[in-house]
Amino acid sequence: MQKVPFSPAETLYEALVCWNFIYYMDSCDNLGRLDADLIDFYKGEDLTDVIRCFFKNVDANDGWSGAIGPDYNPLTLQCIKACKGIRRPSLELRVTEDMPQEIWDAAIDSVKAGGGSLSFYNEELYQSSLAKTFPEIPQKDLLRFCGGGCTETMLAGISNVGSLDAGINLALIFERFMHSELLNSYTFEDFYKNFIIFSSDEIRTVLKAVSRSQKVRSQTKPQPMRTLLTDDCIDKELDFNNGGARYYWSVINIAGIINVIDSLSVIKKIIFTDKKLDGAAFLKAMDEGETFLNYPDILRHGTDSDEANCMAARLTEDICDIFEEERPYLGGKFLPSSIQFTTYSYAFVKQKLRRCLK
Numbered sequence: 001m002q003k004v005p006f007s008p009a010e011t012l013y014e015a016l017v018c019w020n021f022i023y024y025m026d027s028c029d030n031l032g033r034l035d036a037d038l039i040d041f042y043k044g045e046d047l048t049d050v051i052r053c054f055f056k057n058v059d060a061n062d063g064w065s066g067a068i069g070p071d072y073n074p075l076t077l078q079c080i081k082a083c084k085g086i087r088r089p090s091l092e093l094r095v096t097e098d099m100p101q102e103i104w105d106a107a108i109d110s111v112k113a114g115g116g117s118l119s120f121y122n123e124e125l126y127q128s129s130l131a132k133t134f135p136e137i138p139q140k141d142l143l144r145f146c147g148g149g150c151t152e153t154m155l156a157g158i159s160n161v162g163s164l165d166a167g168i169n170l171a172l173i174f175e176r177f178m179h180s181e182l183l184n185s186y187t188f189e190d191f192y193k194n195f196i197i198f199s200s201d202e203i204r205t206v207l208k209a210v211s212r213s214q215k216v217r218s219q220t221k222p223q224p225m226r227t228l229l230t231d232d233c234i235d236k237e238l239d240f241n242n243g244g245a246r247y248y249w250s251v252i253n254i255a256g257i258i259n260v261i262d263s264l265s266v267i268k269k270i271i272f273t274d275k276k277l278d279g280a281a282f283l284k285a286m287d288e289g290e291t292f293l294n295y296p297d298i299l300r301h302g303t304d305s306d307e308a309n310c311m312a313a314r315l316t317e318d319i320c321d322i323f324e325e326e327r328p329y330l331g332g333k334f335l336p337s338s339i340q341f342t343t344y345s346y347a348f349v350k351q352k353l354r355r356c357l358k
Helices: 012-025 034-041 048-060 074-082 101-112 123-133 170-184 188-220 224-229 240-244 257-273 279-287 306-323 343-357
Strands: 065-068 090-095 119-122 166-169 250-255 334-337
Touching: 012 034, 012 048, 012 224, 034 065, 034 074, 048 074, 065 074, 074 090, 074 101, 090 123, 119 123, 166 170, 166 188, 170 188, 170 250, 170 257, 170 279, 188 240, 188 250, 188 257, 188 306, 224 240, 257 279, 257 306, 306 334
Parallel strands: 065 090, 090 119, 166 250, 250 334
Antiparallel strands: none
């Protein structure tokens, strides 16, 4: 600390000390692409224990994640070994077809330890999906992918993504809609289409609130550390939160979508196809605690059912299309995601509290 970060690091150890210092200065969020960005300092030393010390700092401060690979090097292997048995960071291993066997062996050994790391990311599919989602971004920038927060889509050092700017619980939206509209629906198509309209209104309200928040943040909440370390901010003479970063988009979490897929399948089967119950009887049974889990021929998502998978594809596409119709204040797009890393526990507590208050 007598040298770095005020003077440039010359050894890998000094670089790690500097990296740890900056991590604290930047509020202990995401550790970035450690193996890719520090390999120039590597001179053959084994600093697995030092990296593990850093990872323990990440865990102690409720830090999140970081990416390693796909340009595998000795530091990739040291990072994998260092994270064994540690809760966080949740290291995202970018997997390619030619990933070395020693990387596979170390990664599986780490997973067997039960700490939660590593997460395996299909590099080819991720890159093709990124290119489809962001056709305007050059491939060299897309290769800087690093899932921030839980696993939000970010490009290390060049993006301001708004890590989970909001959370939308689709299951709660569906619950409200079902109780208000099921009695008035005569066909499943009417019920489904009206649910998408209902969801669109709720989602748009959230997205507009996020844009307003971004505007206020750009005017009142500068981030000097991010501004210094994110490409283009200094050249543009703009703060990280005020248009300085190269790329902007906003990640919005959608919870409960699988529950809604299964709920739609149940309602379609029992009410509209088999006509075993009408809407009123169904809602009464639900209020009395009936789950319909044992109803014959209900095809739930995750059971390799073509019918359930079609319902999943349809709902996911229709919900995600809503996000394309709005734009964040800082530019880019709203990027829907489904990240249940720890968010499900907060949603459960909020739901219990809401019901108690009623």
